[in-house]
Amino acid sequence: MLQSNLLQTDRTHLSLSAQARPDQINGGGIGDLVKFAIGFAKRRYLMIIVTAALVFAAAMLYLRFAPPTYTAQVQILLSNPRAKFVQQQSLLPEPVVDVVQIETQLQMIRSRATARAVITKLKLANDLDLTGSRWSLSALLQRIRSRSQQPENNSQADTSNEPSEGAIVALLDGLTAYRIGYSNIIEISYSSSSAVRAAEIANAAADAYISDQMDARFEATRTAASWLQERLHNLNEQALTAERAVSAYKSQNNIVSTGGKSIDEQPVNDLNARLVAARTQTSDAQVKFNRYNAVLGANATGSSVINAPDAASADVLQSSIINSLRQQYLELSRREADWSSRFGRDHLAVVNLRSRIRDIRTSILDEVRRLAETSRNELEAAQQRQQELEKQLARAVSQSRLTNSAELTIRELESRAKSLRTMHEAFLQHYMGSTQQETFPISETRVISPASPPDRKSKPKTRLVLGLSLFAGVALGIGLALLRDVMDRVFRTSSQMEAALELPCLSLVPLLSSSKAQKSTARSQQPDEDLQSRTVSNIPTIHRAVIGMPLSRFTEAIRSIKLAIDHTPAKASNQVIGITSALPNEGKTTIAASLAQLIGHSGKRAILVDCDLRNPSLSASMAPKASFGLLEVANGSRSLEETIWRDPRTNLAFLPAVRRGALLHTSEILSAETVSKLFDRLRQTYDYVIVDLPPLTPLVDVRVTASLIDCYVLVVEWGRTKIDVVQHALHTAPTISDSLIGAVLNKTDIRAMARYDAYRSDYYDDSHYIRYGLSDS
Missing domain, CATH: 3.40.50.300 (P-loop containing nucleotide triphosphate hydrolases)
Structure with missing residues (x-):
């Protein structure tokens, strides 16, 4: 075979040509790379095919012997608002559903208490899937032994229904819960080797969660009702004591009634009525001022939003400015939570939203401060009016010869008894309404789509496993072939x-090959060599x-x-x-x-x-x-x-x-x-x-x-x-x-x-x- 470089014996020229060849190869571009790839494939195609076939066969064996996993899903609605007449009489405020609240509920679903309740309800304490011993040698021996000792094992199983730590952990490993999009719907799923068991556990987890929510609310309601009942009893006792004091004081001072006195008593009565009204105004102003201070104090520690519209902040929410700012604040907060989950908390748009939220919150607090300052001025004015009336009443009392300390005392006693009785009736009415309301059986959550046994297995995914195995086999074959080329x-x-x-x-x-050489020289064979003439006549065919x-x-x-x-x-x-x-x-x-x-x-x-x-x-x-x-x-x-x-x-x-x-x-x-x-x-x-x-x-x-x-x-x-x-x-x-x-x-x-x-x-x-x-x- 004659090549162009066969006659090059100049070592320097040969070295230079050998060094120049890589540059020429690199300069060849894609064509040379394609040629190399084709040559590599021709050299190592068998190794690549065998490796890919082995990996593919391993995947087939895995799919053949791997136990199937079925996943069942159940969907629940997190917020189920109660009727308005129920909300008005409820002792507890309605919860606000936000991102934190939803995440809290998700953690509660995945809690150990839920797992323990599911295991207890379905009697899964000795389930082989949860104990992790279905395919172990010990489980096989136990099943063989149980055939001859079934009566004895039944008595022992009754005493071992308490879920073990391993069973709880195993159930939580297969239990997942996540929020669907940005809705208030939570999907609970469970994966098991049995489709029926997966659906049972998923539904049991949803029922356990809803039951826990209802039990927790009933317990809170019972605690509040117990406190309210005790408070009613105390108010009733205080009202009765005050009424008895009024009656006793009248008897001791021979007072038939608070009227019947001389006409000079009329200015005192008028001043007293005005003083009561002034005190009421002062009390209302004081309460209103205290509410503003409470709102400011609650938000001074870095609270993220103004309190909900309850009794403590009703006056604040009467301001149209605050209501408008608060609506903007809630809208921006919702958008900030949405964008944070989509773009990340450090995204410029999310940072700008948080800046606007802080500005609106500052504006709300400034408006609350302005209202608080106005309320303080009203309180001071009311206090001044009250003081002035008190002075006038004092002068009137001192000037009145008909008014004595007994009359003032009786009025005070009557006023206190009346206040206590009014407070008692208000508490009694609220208690009776809340007691009737709590008997209304409704939960804040409900199941909207119960789980059913799935028709198809969720794992292992046949197409995905086969596709990945084929890709991995080809990649591994190419890698081994490249290694073989490098090591060659x-x-x-x-x-x-x-x-x-x-x-x-x-x-x-x-x-x-010897066959070709023998075929080509078969016609030229001669007898054995002549030792005398030293003639070579039987030369090997290859020579x-x-x-x-x-x-x-x-x-x-x-x-x-x-x-x-x-x-x-x-x-x-x-x-x-x-x-x-x-x-x-x-x-x-x-x-x-x-x-x-x-x-x-x-x-x-x-x-x-x-x-x-x-x-x-x-x-x-x-x-x-x-x-x-x-x-x-x-x-x-x-x-x-x-x-x-x-x-x-x-x-x-x-x-x-x-x-x-x-x-x-x-x-x-x-x-x-x-x-x-x-x-x-x-x-x-x-x-x-x-x-x-x-x-x-x-x-x-x-x-x-x-x-x-x-x-x-x-x-x-x-x-x-x-x-x-x-x-x-x-x-x-x-x-x-x-x-x-x-x-x-x-x-x-x-x-x-x-x-x-x-x-x-x-x-x-x-x-x-x-x-x-x-x-x-």
Whole structure:
């Protein structure tokens, strides 16, 4: 396989071209990225598909064995206002429904008291879903044991109806409550493995909440009624005591009636009536002033809004200005709560709303202060009038000879008795009305949509789980595939080899199967070799591939190696070529034999020398019956002509290496003077000397051949040899590294190259080679 960079032996130029390639790739833009993605998908599609299928299968198993969960919902209306006639007679004020109130109710629904009431009502203290032991081994043993001990267990179950802490926590985990939008409707939902049980618990939770609300209100009403009844009793006793005092005082002073006196008594009576009216006005003004002060005091501590329209603030709400400001305040407060939940409390619009709310609140308080100041002036005026009337009455009394202390005392006693009796009747009327009203059975909340057993499970969601599993499987597969690519520290492409080794890639030698080689050389087989003439006639089929398949990619790749050897400008002549590799079994022997066969078949004088003295595999395959070889020539026991074997088809000479036992000093043998003289003789006799050398990593023999070899060719196995191993081998043999003209990527899977070398994927298309008569067969 001939590439444009096969003949580049200038290391500096190679380094620059290798560095420029990433820039070109980056400059390719989306097209290069698409090519890389396509190549990556072609390389790792199987891993991605298998990973996605495994994750999808795991999701299917989860859906198959995961217990279903059903969720039932019940909706309740938080505020159910009572009739007006009921509100007017109620002892307790109507609650104001706002965000805080709704959140409070939600917490009450999710409270432990509600859970305890539900468990007690439905008798769920020993329910397996709540105790968390439905699928445990102990629960299974308990169910088996319960079949034989059912009567005894029934008696024990009656005593264990009290809900446990775990049951309460488990029920609260499945119970949820939330507000629907911005309405006063709350939705209570419960999730359970049983649709019927989910509906029962949801409805029971709603009933427990409503019952708790009614019980709490009834309890508050009973407490208020009890206090009112005690107060009525006290007022009645005080009124009776005051009436008895009036009657006793009249009897002691012989007063028949408060009238019947002289006419001089009339001014005193008038002044007394006016004084009573003045005192009433003063009392009313005092009460009114106290109410204003109460409103100011309640809002001076940072209260968020003016008090509700009850008896304490009725005078304040009579002001049209305050009512208008208060309506604006409530509207802005509602909008502030709405916008805070939608845009956040720190949003500029929400901050501006709060600023306007503070301004309106300040205006309300200023108006209340103005009214309070007016009320204070009225109080002072009333007090002055009262004082003036008191002075006039005092003067009138002092001037009246007919008025005595007894008359004043009787009037005071009568006035007090009348006030107490009036107060008692008012309290009695209010008590009777409230007592009748509290018997009206109505709650502030009611169920508007009870829960029913759901038809479909809420969890797990089949489509969602399958969709997520498929997405996660593909993502995990891509991640594993990327990790596999990152961890794949072997040689795959020529550019990868050039960048890692700073050597030109001389050729990509395709992987040649034995069946193709045998098919191509079946017609050329001859009888066994002649030991007398030392003729090589039974050469392995893979070594004969360049002759049997002259129009194949394999042969074209071997031609690329020869062309690179012939046109390397580093030296004047590359006559002795050493073929080596970093590790054994990378195919260096096949490359050496194929290169020698190609050169010999072209008419050149070529000799193939087996210098792998410790493992002469080439000699074992080409001349297995040879008795003499390189070692005998080196020690002088045999001549060169006596040891050389020849191939009659290609006129290739072969110098084998015969191993007769363990060789301990092969490096000394190769560095001997006799071997150097032998190679000098080979240079003079042959045009090309192809030397099959040992690998670099396990042995040091190759390092001593620098004086014998003109240039080296490094053979690297595609997809197997680690990059770090080759780099370390070249680093430990600098003399060999300097003489390398390039590397050969052997046993290449050409079809897989399109997946790994996406930027030159079209280069590996068979159509380019078929056009010129080249093929793999």
